[in-house]
Amino acid sequence: MSSITPADVEVGAQGDGGAPRRPGRVSLGGLSLNLRSSGIYIAFALIVVLFSVLTDGALLTPQNISNIIVQNSYVLILAIGMILIIIAGHIDLSVGSVVAVTGALAAVLMVNMGLPWPLALLITLVAGALIGAWQGYWIAYFGIPAFIVTLAGMLLFRALTLTVLGNRGIGPFPDQVRTLANGFTNGYFGNIGLGPLGGADLFSLLIGIVAIAGMAAAQWRSRTARRSYGQAVEPFVLFVLKLAAGAALILFLVVQLARFKNLPWVLVLLAVLVLGYSLMANRTVFGRQIYAIGGNLQAAVMSGVKVKSVVFWIFVNMGVLSAIAGVIFAGRLNQAGPTAGNAFELDAIAAAFIGGAAVQGGVGKVVGAITGGLIMAVINNGMSLIGSPSERVMLVKGAVLLAAVAFDVWTKRRAGASR
Amino acid sequence: MTEHILRMSGITKTFPGVKALQNVNLSVRRGEIHAICGENGAGKSTLMKVLSGVYPHGDYEGEIIFEGRKCEFGGIRDSEHAGIVIIHQELALSPQLSIAENIFLGNERARRGLIDWNRTNFEAAELMKRVGLRENPTTPISDIGVGKQQLVEIAKALSKEVKLLILDEPTAALNDDDSAHLLDLLRGLRDEGITCVIISHKLNEVTAIADSVTIIRDGQTIETLDMASDHVTEDRIISGMVGRALDNRFPPHEPTIGEEVLRIEDWTVYSPSQPGRKVVDGAALTLRRGEIVGLAGLMGAGRTELAMSVFGRAYGVHISGKIFKDGKPIEVRNVQDAIRHGIAYATEDRKRYGLNLIEDIKRNISAAGLTGLSRRGWVNENEEYQVAERFHKSMNIKAPSVESIVGKLSGGNQQKVVLSKWILTEPDVLILDEPTRGIDVGAKYEIYTIINRLADQGKAVLVISSELPELLGLCDRIYTLSEGRITGEVPRADATQESLMYLMTKGQEK
Numbered sequence: 001m002s003s004i005t006p007a008d009v010e011v012g013a014q015g016d017g018g019a020p021r022r023p024g025r026v027s028l029g030g031l032s033l034n035l036r037s038s039g040i041y042i043a044f045a046l047i048v049v050l051f052s053v054l055t056d057g058a059l060l061t062p063q064n065i066s067n068i069i070v071q072n073s074y075v076l077i078l079a080i081g082m083i084l085i086i087i088a089g090h091i092d093l094s095v096g097s098v099v100a101v102t103g104a105l106a107a108v109l110m111v112n113m114g115l116p117w118p119l120a121l122l123i124t125l126v127a128g129a130l131i132g133a134w135q136g137y138w139i140a141y142f143g144i145p146a147f148i149v150t151l152a153g154m155l156l157f158r159a160l161t162l163t164v165l166g167n168r169g170i171g172p173f174p175d176q177v178r179t180l181a182n183g184f185t186n187g188y189f190g191n192i193g194l195g196p197l198g199g200a201d202l203f204s205l206l207i208g209i210v211a212i213a214g215m216a217a218a219q220w221r222s223r224t225a226r227r228s229y230g231q232a233v234e235p236f237v238l239f240v241l242k243l244a245a246g247a248a249l250i251l252f253l254v255v256q257l258a259r260f261k262n263l264p265w266v267l268v269l270l271a272v273l274v275l276g277y278s279l280m281a282n283r284t285v286f287g288r289q290i291y292a293i294g295g296n297l298q299a300a301v302m303s304g305v306k307v308k309s310v311v312f313w314i315f316v317n318m319g320v321l322s323a324i325a326g327v328i329f330a331g332r333l334n335q336a337g338p339t340a341g342n343a344f345e346l347d348a349i350a351a352a353f354i355g356g357a358a359v360q361g362g363v364g365k366v367v368g369a370i371t372g373g374l375i376m377a378v379i380n381n382g383m384s385l386i387g388s389p390s391e392r393v394m395l396v397k398g399a400v401l402l403a404a405v406a407f408d409v410w411t412k413r414r415a416g417a418s419r
Numbered sequence: 420m421t422e423h424i425l426r427m428s429g430i431t432k433t434f435p436g437v438k439a440l441q442n443v444n445l446s447v448r449r450g451e452i453h454a455i456c457g458e459n460g461a462g463k464s465t466l467m468k469v470l471s472g473v474y475p476h477g478d479y480e481g482e483i484i485f486e487g488r489k490c491e492f493g494g495i496r497d498s499e500h501a502g503i504v505i506i507h508q509e510l511a512l513s514p515q516l517s518i519a520e521n522i523f524l525g526n527e528r529a530r531r532g533l534i535d536w537n538r539t540n541f542e543a544a545e546l547m548k549r550v551g552l553r554e555n556p557t558t559p560i561s562d563i564g565v566g567k568q569q570l571v572e573i574a575k576a577l578s579k580e581v582k583l584l585i586l587d588e589p590t591a592a593l594n595d596d597d598s599a600h601l602l603d604l605l606r607g608l609r610d611e612g613i614t615c616v617i618i619s620h621k622l623n624e625v626t627a628i629a630d631s632v633t634i635i636r637d638g639q640t641i642e643t644l645d646m647a648s649d650h651v652t653e654d655r656i657i658s659g660m661v662g663r664a665l666d667n668r669f670p671p672h673e674p675t676i677g678e679e680v681l682r683i684e685d686w687t688v689y690s691p692s693q694p695g696r697k698v699v700d701g702a703a704l705t706l707r708r709g710e711i712v713g714l715a716g717l718m719g720a721g722r723t724e725l726a727m728s729v730f731g732r733a734y735g736v737h738i739s740g741k742i743f744k745d746g747k748p749i750e751v752r753n754v755q756d757a758i759r760h761g762i763a764y765a766t767e768d769r770k771r772y773g774l775n776l777i778e779d780i781k782r783n784i785s786a787a788g789l790t791g792l793s794r795r796g797w798v799n800e801n802e803e804y805q806v807a808e809r810f811h812k813s814m815n816i817k818a819p820s821v822e823s824i825v826g827k828l829s830g831g832n833q834q835k836v837v838l839s840k841w842i843l844t845e846p847d848v849l850i851l852d853e854p855t856r857g858i859d860v861g862a863k864y865e866i867y868t869i870i871n872r873l874a875d876q877g878k879a880v881l882v883i884s885s886e887l888p889e890l891l892g893l894c895d896r897i898y899t900l901s902e903g904r905i906t907g908e909v910p911r912a913d914a915t916q917e918s919l920m921y922l923m924t925k926g927q928e929k
Contacts, residue, residue, distance in 0.1 A: 225801055226801060226804075228801075229801045229802075229804060229805050230805075230808075231801070231804055231808075232820075282800075283797055283798050283800065284793075284796050284797055284798060285789050285790060285793050285796050285797075285798060286796060288782070288785075288786075288789055288798060289789075291775075291778065291782075292775055292778075292782075292786055295775035295776070295777050295778055296771075296774065296775045296776065298771055298772045299771070299772055299773055299774055299775055299786070300775070300786075301733065301754060302730075302733060302754060302764070302766060302772045302773070303754070303786040303787040303840070304731075304754040304755045304757070304758045304787050305786075306755060358777075362775065362777050362778075363777060
């Protein structure tokens with residue numbers, strides 16, 4: 001259950017879009033629609049329970065939770081960018097190669113040229129943006145399908161990586177970059193005892209409490225605002241129960257992490273990204289236009305959406321996120337290697353589709369993609385804990401992806417038939 | 420010439436909520452060219468779809484007797500097997516394949532599973548000679564013009580040993596030379612003994628070529644005329660097509676017409692798919708505050724193309740002409756410009772261009788006016804909800820809440836969502852393209868009321884409609900469009916269905 005935190009942060013953030021919608025959907029489409037939007041979270045919970053049992057609880061130990069987060073952070077970051085692209089009805093196959101080339105660039109700047117790491121990081125992010133702009137130009141303004149442009153990009157940027165690195169890796173990275181990728185927050189206030197659970201970092205616990213308080217406050221504010229506009233809100237008891245469940249999840253995660261080595265920096269980064277991008281997707285004009293484009297491109301054009309510009313910028317964004325993932329991946333291995341990021345694009349795409357994105361576009365959530373990524377992460381981790389060979393892990397992941405999309409298509413067809 | 424090759428009797432076809440055909444009878448004599456005339460939406464194409472098996476047996480009521488045998492077609496394959504071939508208005512050719520391949524598509528000349536290319540190209544050349552198409556059989560379809568593509572379709576029909584050839588608006592997209600050639604070809608086929616049914620809006624062609632004509636109105640057969648013995652003229656056909664009485668289907672409205680809001684001058688638009696073809700040709704329009712102006716034209720006249728090209732060049736290439744807003748010339752390069760200048764266009768094709776069907780009412784209503792509901796790029800969702808709720812009530816959108824998915828609403832309610840979306844942008848000019856298409860009578864009245872209300876608020880409204888009674892009942896002034904040209908401007912007081920139909924069918928005299 002631990003790693004659900006990002007999801008929960010998001011629920012707090014966009015609650016006023018999600019909550020009142022549900023009763024409307026239920027009354028129209030019956031249970032299936034409700035299932036379609038929440039099925040992914042139920043599936044995730046079941047998978048976590050399943051592997052907790054199979055691993056005798058090893059899955060949810062403090063260290064393992066920390067590992068799952070740190071080991072999958074870069075794919076989750078990529079999934080955030082990917083879900084936006086998929087919502088708009090496009091795809092990006094190049095992110096793995098972009099991770100490699102930006103990691104290599106960061107290594108050259110920091111290690112070979114000895115630039116100060118913040119400057120090198122900034123240059124790397126700008127490079128990521130330029131790569132995204134390059135691909136976005138061909139897709140949005142030149143009109144080449146994203147599939148082709150990014151397939152070419154996959155080759156181009158891998159070639160560029162090999163050109164820069166040759167056959168060897170570049171490292172080691174400055175300590176700060178390694179800390180960002182692999183390290184934990186400092187225990188500023190020391191440890192406190194938690195009785196039978198042993199010692200835990202006070203600072204991490206405080207962060208957790210602040211997060212819970214923030215979530216509760218945001219939820220409460222949107223609830224009162226909604227009521228003042230005369231909108232229907234869910235019953236107070238249900239509201240409190242939901243809040244309590246969310247708080248319990250965050251608390252569990254934070255306590256477990258505080259008992260290990262405090263909060264991983266990548267978790268902090270991830271939480272900020274998920275919160276920020278969820279807000280962007282739901283609450284900004286730009287985010288709404290992404291959904292409009294994917295939902296009905298022609299109607300979006302005829303409603304005055306600057307389709308080309310929106311598509312261009314989501315690819316620029318993907319480039320920047322790929323660069324962040326590239327630096328974190330290289331920092332974690334402490335070396336930028338020529339094979340870095342191999343097949344990351346497939347993990348990111350799978351995360352988006354498992355997380356409820358529609359193949360035709362127009363549907364999907366940032367939290368969904370994160371949950372999809374975590375489902376794969378837990379399957380990976382859990383199966384390796386019970387000693388499954390890697391081919392079996394791959395088999396299961398493939399089956400899960402197919403099942404998730406099949407479920408989506410099936411619910412849609414049922415919804416269509418009942419029309 | 421008295422033997423009937425086809426008798427359709429008592430054909431009734433209902434769509435959910437709409438009776439498209441009601442007890443229609445059609446008798447076609449062997450070896451004649453039989454024209455079917457009627458307004459848009461009268462049911463001509465539906466009737467032909469029943470005949471060709473697009474709507475299979477059991478989907479409609481009534482009886483089809485072809486060549487003396489009762490027919491119960493389960494699909495197009497069955498009807499083609501019987502010798503009935505339909506050529507639709509939108510040609511069904513595969514652009515990258517050769518002429519020969521298209522002619523034998525689905526009917527390949529093969530030996531033991533392998534295509535016999537020599538036979539394919541040889542037989543194709545024979546068929547092409549019959550229809551007068553001088554091209555190489557291996558030329559790709561995309562390399563020849565629409566007129567020749569039409570001939571390929573006919574050659575394809577001949578390859579299936581057609582006995583009854585149905586052509587739906589065969590000359591709508593053709594220029595005069597190609598049309599003349601096609602009509603000659605049809606006469607030639609008639610002499611070979613092939614019966615033709617032709618649906619056409621071009622009445623001059625009908626009078627020139629048809630041996631008899633059946634007129635359909637509101638899904639019912641009105642009459643069948645023998646061209647020779649009944650001395651049928653274009654006017655005679657028009658009066659049959661529009662003969663319905665006007666009842667009280669329109670809310671009363673007293674316009675208060677103000678100054679000019681929008682003026683279009685010398686507006687010319689070329690087709691993006693057929694280079695060199697003018698879709699709109701030097702059109703000029705003036706819209707005034709508080710006035711409801713109609714734009715009448717038959718299918719293919721360029722109504723939607725005119726409207727969409729004005730709405731931020733959403734259609735067409737090489738657009739030229741001037742637009743004046745409140746007397747000042749304006750540049751409208753894209754849809755955003757159009758919205759900024761207070762122009763709104765509600766499409767005729769709601770599902771394709773108007774709505775995001777997988778989203779809810781609220782987000783569809785805010786789709787075009789989202790910037791007005793946001794500050795520095797952040798949407799005020801509560802305000803969005805409130806605005807949607809306001810339209811939910813004022814437009815009487817029948818849905819449980821503004822969070823209902825738009826794809827599940829009825830046509831009338833979807834149309835109200837589209838109108839709400841555009842009203843939210845606070846336009847000065849509303850172009851409504853077929854605002855009541857696919858909507859039942861009760862909802863139509865509501866839409867008319869909304870349109871009147873918009874005019875009373877001082878907006879200029881341009882209504883494009885295929886239904887002449889609708890234009891006569893709603894509009895203060897009506898423009899007619901024929902083959903891309905404005906052929907008339909008639910005040911309501913002077914307009915009759917006959918006079919409009921005359922202007923709408925007026926061909927271009929060279």
